[in-house]
Amino acid sequence: MALASLLNPGYPVHPLNICDLLSSDNAPAGFVASELLPQRVMHPNLCFCQQIQTTAYEIVNGSYVPTADTKQASKTKDTGPMPLEAVGAFQKLPMVMPSFDILYSALRKAKRISATKGIANAAKRERNRGAKQLDALMKEIAVPLRTYKENFPNKKHLHPYERSLIELTLGDGNYEEVLGKVDTLRKKVVSVGKEHASLCAKVSLSKREAEERLTEGMKKIEEIFNHEGKAVDELLNIAKILRAMPVVDLETPTLCLVGAPNVGKSSLVRLLSTGKPEVCNYPFTTRGILMGHITLSYQNFQVTDTPGLLRRHDEDRNNLEKLTLAVLSHLPTAVLYVHDLSGECGTSPSDQFIIYNEMKERFADHLWLDVVSKCDLLNDTPVVFITEDSNADNFELAKYRRMGPDGAIRVSVKSEAGIDELKTRVHELLVTQSARIKDSESKEENHEVLR
Numbered sequence: 001m002a003l004a005s006l007l008n009p010g011y012p013v014h015p016l017n018i019c020d021l022l023s024s025d026n027a028p029a030g031f032v033a034s035e036l037l038p039q040r041v042m043h044p045n046l047c048f049c050q051q052i053q054t055t056a057y058e059i060v061n062g063s064y065v066p067t068a069d070t071k072q073a074s075k076t077k078d079t080g081p082m083p084l085e086a087v088g089a090f091q092k093l094p095m096v097m098p099s100f101d102i103l104y105s106a107l108r109k110a111k112r113i114s115a116t117k118g119i120a121n122a123a124k125r126e127r128n129r130g131a132k133q134l135d136a137l138m139k140e141i142a143v144p145l146r147t148y149k150e151n152f153p154n155k156k157h158l159h160p161y162e163r164s165l166i167e168l169t170l171g172d173g174n175y176e177e178v179l180g181k182v183d184t185l186r187k188k189v190v191s192v193g194k195e196h197a198s199l200c201a202k203v204s205l206s207k208r209e210a211e212e213r214l215t216e217g218m219k220k221i222e223e224i225f226n227h228e229g230k231a232v233d234e235l236l237n238i239a240k241i242l243r244a245m246p247v248v249d250l251e252t253p254t255l256c257l258v259g260a261p262n263v264g265k266s267s268l269v270r271l272l273s274t275g276k277p278e279v280c281n282y283p284f285t286t287r288g289i290l291m292g293h294i295t296l297s298y299q300n301f302q303v304t305d306t307p308g309l310l311r312r313h314d315e316d317r318n319n320l321e322k323l324t325l326a327v328l329s330h331l332p333t334a335v336l337y338v339h340d341l342s343g344e345c346g347t348s349p350s351d352q353f354i355i356y357n358e359m360k361e362r363f364a365d366h367l368w369l370d371v372v373s374k375c376d377l378l379n380d381t382p383v384v385f386i387t388e389d390s391n392a393d394n395f396e397l398a399k400y401r402r403m404g405p406d407g408a409i410r411v412s413v414k415s416e417a418g419i420d421e422l423k424t425r426v427h428e429l430l431v432t433q434s435a436r437i438k439d440s441e442s443k444e445e446n447h448e449v450l451r
Ligand SMILES: Nc1nc2c(ncn2[C@@H]2O[C@H](COP(=O)(O)OP(=O)(O)OP(=O)(O)O)[C@@H](O)[C@H]2O)c(=O)[nH]1
Pocket: 036, 259, 260, 261, 262, 263, 264, 265, 266, 267, 268, 278, 279, 280, 281, 282, 283, 284, 285, 286, 287, 306, 307, 308, 373, 374, 375, 376, 377, 411, 412, 413, 414, 415
C-alpha cells in the first residue's frame, strides 16, 4: 500500500503506512467497516474534492544520481540556518538506491576501467589499472553515500511538527543513527579504497602481484559493504516512511479532530471531508495523522484526523497520542473536539471530562468547537460507569454527562442529526482561522520590514 501510494500520486495514503513502526498495542484486529456509514447527504455550500492527502512529489521522476540542483543545494546548505517555519522537507528527500544496486553498479563501472594508454610495461600497466579501478570503486560508492548525508535534513533545522513526526514514527534518535551509520560506511570505504589503491600502485609489484592486490582490494570493499550496507536500506525505508507522511500547508486553515479513542472522530472526518480514514468500534483505529480536504464556498481547507487521547500523564502516553499532541502543539489548527456521552466508546464521560479540561487549558489559544457525537444513542439518563467514583461527582461533571461542554453541538453520523449545523459552524470556524492566519502573516511581514 505504501509503495502504491508512492508510485501512484492519486492513491490515498493509509494511516497504517505512517505507523508501521509505532507500537502495536491495541491494534485493530482486521476490522473492515467501510460500509458502516450511511450515504452522506451533502450540504449545498460544500463541494468535496476527491483525494486524501497524497505524496505527489517527483518521486516517480526522482533520480538516484545527484543532479546539478542537489549538488548546488548541498553547497549552499551550510551557509545559514534553514528557516524553521518551512514544512515539506520530507517531500524533498533524495532518492536512496538499495545497497545491492549501489555495490553492483559501482563494481560494474569500476571493472570497465582500463589502464592509462601508452604504458608499455605490463607490470606498470597492471598496477595503473588496479589503482584506477579501486579508486573508481571507492568513489562510485562514496559519492551517493555523501549525497544522502548532505541532503537528508538535519533534524534541528526542521519545523517542530516534522521533527516530532520523525521522533514519534521512527523512534527517538533512530534517524540520526541511521544517517551516522551510512556516513561511517562511506568513510570506511574511502579509507580502505585509498589504502588498497596505493598498495596496488607500489612500484615493486609484478604484474601478477598487482592483479592479486586489485582482487584483494575489491574483495575487501565488497566485504565492508556487505557487512554494513544494510544502513543504506534502512535509510531507504526511512525516506519511504517520511515521504508518505501527510503534507500540511501551514497557510491553509486546518480543522483538527480531537477526543478520546473510539468517540467517532474518523466517522466525522469521513462525513466532512475527502479524508477516508478507517472506522471501527475499537480504540486506536486511527494510528497516524491523516489529512483530508474540504472546499467550502470556493475556499480550500484541510482536515486532520488524529489518534485518540486517554486519561493519563504525558510520560505514559503512547506515540499515537503524542502525534496528536504534536499536531496541536505545532500546527495552527482549529479544534473540533468530539465527546461521546453514550457509554459506547470505552472511556467514561468523567474521564473524557478530565482529558477535555486538560486539553482545553493546554491549547487555549486554538479556535475551538465541541461536538457531542452519537446522539442517536443518547437518552435522557446520563451514563455513569460502575468504576466511577460517585463521591468525586460535582455539578460541572453532572452537567457534562448530560449535555457535554457549554455550546456543544449534538450530532449523529448514523441519523445525520445536527450535521448541517455542524458544517455551517465548521465553515465559520475555518473562515475565522483563515483571518487569523492572514493576520499573523501580515504581522510577520511588518516585523520583517521593521528589522
Ligand atoms: N450509533 C452511532 N455510532 C457511531 C456514530 N459515529 C461513530 N459511530 C461508531 O463509533 C465507532 C468508532 O468510530 P470511529 O469514527 O472509528 O471513532 P474514532 O474516534 O475515530 O476512533 P479511534 O480512531 O479509535 O480513536 C464505530 O463503530 C462507528 O461506527 C454515530 O453517530 N452513531
